[in-house]
Amino acid sequence: MAAWSERLAGVRGVLLDISGVLYDGGEGGGAAIAGSVEAVARLKRSRLKVRFCTNESQKSRADLVGLLRRLGFDVSEGEVTAPAPAACLILKQRGLRPHLLVHDGVRSEFDQIDTSNPNCVVIADAGEDFSYRNMNKAFQVLMELENPVLFSLGKGRYYKETSGLMLDVGPYMKALEYACGIEAEVVGKPSPEFFKSALQEMGVEAHEAIMIGDDIVGDVGGAQQYGMRALQVRTGKFRPSDEHHPEVKADGYVDNLAEAVDLLLQHADK
Amino acid sequence: MAAWSERLAGVRGVLLDISGVLYDGGEGGGAAIAGSVEAVARLKRSRLKVRFCTNESQKSRADLVGLLRRLGFDVSEGEVTAPAPAACLILKQRGLRPHLLVHDGVRSEFDQIDTSNPNCVVIADAGEDFSYRNMNKAFQVLMELENPVLFSLGKGRYYKETSGLMLDVGPYMKALEYACGIEAEVVGKPSPEFFKSALQEMGVEAHEAIMIGDDIVGDVGGAQQYGMRALQVRTGKFRPSDEHHPEVKADGYVDNLAEAVDLLLQHADK
Numbered sequence: 001m002a003a004w005s006e007r008l009a010g011v012r013g014v015l016l017d018i019s020g021v022l023y024d025g026g027e028g029g030g031a032a033i034a035g036s037v038e039a040v041a042r043l044k045r046s047r048l049k050v051r052f053c054t055n056e057s058q059k060s061r062a063d064l065v066g067l068l069r070r071l072g073f074d075v076s077e078g079e080v081t082a083p084a085p086a087a088c089l090i091l092k093q094r095g096l097r098p099h100l101l102v103h104d105g106v107r108s109e110f111d112q113i114d115t116s117n118p119n120c121v122v123i124a125d126a127g128e129d130f131s132y133r134n135m136n137k138a139f140q141v142l143m144e145l146e147n148p149v150l151f152s153l154g155k156g157r158y159y160k161e162t163s164g165l166m167l168d169v170g171p172y173m174k175a176l177e178y179a180c181g182i183e184a185e186v187v188g189k190p191s192p193e194f195f196k197s198a199l200q201e202m203g204v205e206a207h208e209a210i211m212i213g214d215d216i217v218g219d220v221g222g223a224q225q226y227g228m229r230a231l232q233v234r235t236g237k238f239r240p241s242d243e244h245h246p247e248v249k250a251d252g253y254v255d256n257l258a259e260a261v262d263l264l265l266q267h268a269d270k
Numbered sequence: 271m272a273a274w275s276e277r278l279a280g281v282r283g284v285l286l287d288i289s290g291v292l293y294d295g296g297e298g299g300g301a302a303i304a305g306s307v308e309a310v311a312r313l314k315r316s317r318l319k320v321r322f323c324t325n326e327s328q329k330s331r332a333d334l335v336g337l338l339r340r341l342g343f344d345v346s347e348g349e350v351t352a353p354a355p356a357a358c359l360i361l362k363q364r365g366l367r368p369h370l371l372v373h374d375g376v377r378s379e380f381d382q383i384d385t386s387n388p389n390c391v392v393i394a395d396a397g398e399d400f401s402y403r404n405m406n407k408a409f410q411v412l413m414e415l416e417n418p419v420l421f422s423l424g425k426g427r428y429y430k431e432t433s434g435l436m437l438d439v440g441p442y443m444k445a446l447e448y449a450c451g452i453e454a455e456v457v458g459k460p461s462p463e464f465f466k467s468a469l470q471e472m473g474v475e476a477h478e479a480i481m482i483g484d485d486i487v488g489d490v491g492g493a494q495q496y497g498m499r500a501l502q503v504r505t506g507k508f509r510p511s512d513e514h515h516p517e518v519k520a521d522g523y524v525d526n527l528a529e530a531v532d533l534l535l536q537h538a539d540k
């Protein structure tokens with residue numbers, strides 16, 4: 001592999017995944033990953049632009065930022081690109097009224113959205129709310145539509161909590177796709193539109209930006225598809241087999257965000 | 271389409287799907303589909319061989335037969351090919367110890383199976399037991415195995431109860447396949463091994479047999495793949511769009527089992 005100086009040359013902006021990179025969720029809100037609080041602070045003091053790009057869909061942006069600040073992170077709502085607000089924009093633009101299968105924690109993001117007489121379904125990481133009854137209701141709504149439209153806030157396979165691996169929204173998206181014979185529209189990583197809006201908000205072109213995430217497909221593969229570079233951290237849901245993924249090869253693998261920031265501060269924007 | 275006499279010529283054995291053909295499940299056990307009790311009786315009085323071939327995996331064979339008899343059907347346990355007993359055979363042959371994600375109603379079928387220290391997962395139509403917690407547990411068991419093995423008792427998309435369409439096991443199989451990056455082994459229709467055992471138990475070759483079902487893919491497509499003929503009934507989960515399915519064309523579409531039996535008694539085995 002080329003030297004880090006070559007791999008990181010010309011990077012001006014950094015997109016940071018949150019869960020598994022900054023912190024691991026779990027009991028009591030979760031725990032910061034060692035070194036990440038300081039790494040974010042160092043990055044923000046540097047000449048590099050920084051933005052947070054998450055598929056978190058259990059919590060509203062306000063709640064997520066509140067949690068991160070309690071864990072010591074310097075982050076504000078305006079710095080976070082998240083799928084629920086992006087979905088609301090799409091729903092408004094297309095005049096769609098969703099049936100929501102989402103966690104109670106994120107429901108407030110949809111307060112301004114008309115959910116009467118639904119003509120589409122939005123699913124997010126609903127956690128325990130992915131009951132048979134709720135899944136069946138979403139299925140029945142879709143089957144009654146002439147043109148069933150399903151939005152999925154991300155399509156991650158699983159994420160890591162302090163207690164272990166947890167099913168993410170992706171498997172449930174696949175379940176509804178198969179049940180209804182349809183294909184979902186993904187709002188969130190790895191959708192190109194989502195990276196596009198995060199980069200626009202950061203004011204950096206794709207070829208000048210790097211994504212740092214723990215998901216080899218959603219973070220690394222998605223960012224590379226969009227013309228960015230991407231590093232995978234060996235924290236969060238990282239598994240050793242990710243370094244031999246059959247389709248996706250990161251521009252680099254680092255032990256954690258702290259190491260990524262060391263390398264960026266040394267080699268980027270040169 | 272050719273005349274019925276041509277389409278049904280040489281049929282000596284009939285495989286009957288149960289749910290959606292004999293009865294629709296639902297409150298209080300469900301209700302016989304009009305004309306089906308008599309149709310089964312007429313078929314059994316004829317020269318044609320008859321066997322029941324179901325993907326029912328919420329109930330044990332004993333409970334299913336008990337319910338059908340209460341609804342008036344002439345059927346015994348020995349006449350029913352069902353996925354749970356077929357799965358038990360496979361587990362024993364391969365020395366596998368399953369983690370079971372199944373409905374309580376079918377658990378007794380696995381009484382003789384060692385479920386300690388599981389090295390595979392078996393999922394069936396678990397209904398309300400497809401909770402997030404249970405799905406996550408099955409996922410975690412699979413992710414801890416070096417070679418994760420997942421058996422799915424059928425892969426139906428949905429079925430019809432008297433109250434409406436209900437998600438079947440297939441969507442949940444797809445969810446676990448996607449979450450773990452694996453492919454399930456299906457025990458039940460449309461697996462060729464399953465049709466093979468049903469035909470062996472009936473003593474009829476595939477080219478002499480016809481399947482009657484309400485599932486255009488699982489019943490009709492599966493049976494045709496195995497070299498049988500197949501009729502779709504317009505009861506149960508049938509939807510008008512099934513008659514224009516992009517991949518599967520039944521050898522005939524009939525309003526219900528009674529019409530299928532009328533035609534068979536008139537034209538088969540000639």
